[in-house]
Amino acid sequence: MTKYLGLKPCEHESKVMGLAPYGKPEYCIDKMRKMIKINPANESQFKNTLGPVWIGGSAIQPLLRKMLKNQRFDNVAAAAQLHLEDIMKKWISNAIKKTGIKKIVCAGGVFLNVKMNMVIRKYLQDLSSVNDNQKGQILYILHQMTADFLWGAHWKVIFYIV
Numbered sequence: 001m002t003k004y005l006g007l008k009p010c011e012h013e014s015k016v017m018g019l020a021p022y023g024k025p026e027y028c029i030d031k032m033r034k035m036i037k038i039n040p041a042n043e044s045q046f047k048n049t050l051g052p053v054w055i056g057g058s059a060i061q062p063l064l065r066k067m068l069k070n071q072r073f074d075n076v077a078a079a080a081q082l083h084l085e086d087i088m089k090k091w092i093s094n095a096i097k098k099t100g101i102k103k104i105v106c107a108g109g110v111f112l113n114v115k116m117n118m119v120i121r122k123y124l125q126d127l128s129s130v131n132d133n134q135k136g137q138i139l140y141i142l143h144q145m146t147a148d149f150l151w152g153a154h155w156k157v158i159f160y161i162v
Contacts, residue, residue: 001080004064005073016077017113023078028071032083035067043094046087084110085119092124 002016003009025032039047052059068076088110096102102124111117 001064001076003058004061004068005076013109014112017081017115019074019077020081020115021078023072023074023076025075025078025082027075027079028068029079029082031067031071032079036083036087038087038090038094044091044098046091081113081115084113085116088116089120089123092120096124 002011002013005016005019007013007015035048035050037047037049039045050060050063054060092104092106096104106117106120
């Protein structure tokens with residue numbers, strides 16, 4: 001979606017989130033919901049209905065242009081944000097139901113979306129972000145598993161992920 005909106009993939013996703021409040025998701029939310037869903041065969045997986053994405057979304061750009069023709073960029077951003085929030089709430093709820101584990105820690109690129117995190121926290125009262133104490137515990141466990149991994153260039157990766 002970032003590339004479709006004319007922004008740099010893997011760099012400007014926060015700009016899509018920033019555009020979202022200015023749009024009206026109802027104009028194209030149904031189209032967003034058709035693109036990616038929770039896999040009914042395995043509710044802990046997503047199902048991409050558009051086909052191969054490739055790096056930066058290059059492969060799906062023609063499909064996006066066709067599906068979102070004549071849609072305003074702010075409405076597309078708003079619908080993408082709303083769908084992300086909805087699908088992630090459902091995905092996390094499915095994982096909690098499946099495992100019974102209610103205290104979760106989320107990490108990775110999509111969890112940099114602060115608006116989505118706010119919605120998830122409100123939706124799931126037990127969800128909280130990783131605090132400094134938890135970061136220390138994670139790093140200690142990683143250190144116990146393999147001390148060599150924390151030295152050299154790898155330490156930056158661990159601190160970024162945590």
